[in-house]
Amino acid sequence: MSSVSPIELRSDNCAGVAPQILAAIEAANTGSALAYGADSVTAQLTELVREVFQHTEAKVFPVLSGTAANSLALSAMCPPWGSILCHESAHIFVNEAGATSMFGGGAVMRGLLGENYKLHPEQVQQAFDTTLWDDAHCSQPSVLSVTCPTDFGTIYTPAEVSALGALAASRGLRLHLDGARMANALVALGCTAAELTTHAGVHVFSLGATKNGALSTDAIVSFDAEANDQLMYRLKRAGQVASKMRFQSVQLLAYLADGLWLRLAQRANEAMSALSAGLRTLDVELLAEPQANMLFARVGQPAIERLVAEGLLFYEMGGGVLRFVTSFQTTDDDVQEALRRVERALSPR
Numbered sequence: 001m002s003s004v005s006p007i008e009l010r011s012d013n014c015a016g017v018a019p020q021i022l023a024a025i026e027a028a029n030t031g032s033a034l035a036y037g038a039d040s041v042t043a044q045l046t047e048l049v050r051e052v053f054q055h056t057e058a059k060v061f062p063v064l065s066g067t068a069a070n071s072l073a074l075s076a077m078c079p080p081w082g083s084i085l086c087h088e089s090a091h092i093f094v095n096e097a098g099a100t101s102m103f104g105g106g107a108v109m110r111g112l113l114g115e116n117y118k119l120h121p122e123q124v125q126q127a128f129d130t131t132l133w134d135d136a137h138c139s140q141p142s143v144l145s146v147t148c149p150t151d152f153g154t155i156y157t158p159a160e161v162s163a164l165g166a167l168a169a170s171r172g173l174r175l176h177l178d179g180a181r182m183a184n185a186l187v188a189l190g191c192t193a194a195e196l197t198t199h200a201g202v203h204v205f206s207l208g209a210t211k212n213g214a215l216s217t218d219a220i221v222s223f224d225a226e227a228n229d230q231l232m233y234r235l236k237r238a239g240q241v242a243s244k245m246r247f248q249s250v251q252l253l254a255y256l257a258d259g260l261w262l263r264l265a266q267r268a269n270e271a272m273s274a275l276s277a278g279l280r281t282l283d284v285e286l287l288a289e290p291q292a293n294m295l296f297a298r299v300g301q302p303a304i305e306r307l308v309a310e311g312l313l314f315y316e317m318g319g320g321v322l323r324f325v326t327s328f329q330t331t332d333d334d335v336q337e338a339l340r341r342v343e344r345a346l347s348p349r
């Protein structure tokens, strides 16, 4: 174990809770309230979500994790004989232990290729072209799911999401968005939350909050009446309806109110910009252009071992590749010190 002070670049999940959100939980801890979401804080949250995402019928379902949000939303959007098309690197496809297939009663996931870890209309069209439509032997494509930012830190523009949504709609598929780090994408794009979701044809999305400063909540936001009817039962059966839901709702209220979520993400993104700029001056190979708060770099195994000894905390991805993730807690000093350690690890004396 290294004796030098650690620098946290493993995951935004490793960060703490934003003080404003902790204060909001504390402030909500007075008196009693109806359970299971029938409380006034959850009602206020619904109003705020409708305002932020500019949709008068939006429903919000707080859940414990991004995996719960994704898998339960997708299971409500896809029949058991259906398939969900997503990028082959998508979290729902490779990192959720088959949760969507389990809650979806056997729904099939199809991972598609696509440059920059994103889906592109050509590959989606190809998947459509190789489907036996209305054939009982073949899972019927029912949902298209995009992740923004992607698991490799690249982002879709609203126009790209819209184009995929239109293509999906042309074959009767609905559009889902995994927004585990949506705030980081919005800050990077400089667009409104509605432009990336409501106006881009998204029907249901996962709204991440824990990675960006909440204590214990993400949410499903749905504009889809058919999915809503199912979600209320599916969430209950999956144990995702918290009895004291007001303490989840108040986190999301504080998160979305006055743009706190964007300010937190801005810090994380700025730290990543400085980090990636510094790595470029050190000639480090990046797997993709980091557009939000995550990067993957190929530095080779010996350098990885030296970085571990230097007390840098990061995930090893195999093949000499590492992952750095910044959070709202990452300081400029953290970035500068991380870069000094990378420089030493790349050219040891």
Ligand SMILES: Cc1ncc(COP(=O)(O)O)c(C=O)c1O
Pocket (backbone or CB within 6 Å): 064, 065, 066, 067, 068, 070, 091, 092, 147, 149, 150, 151, 178, 180, 181, 210
């Ligand atoms: C893109 C993406 N989606 C979903 C999730 C799932 O979130 P959780 O770990 O809270 O289940 C993650 C977690 O890292 C993620 O990176």
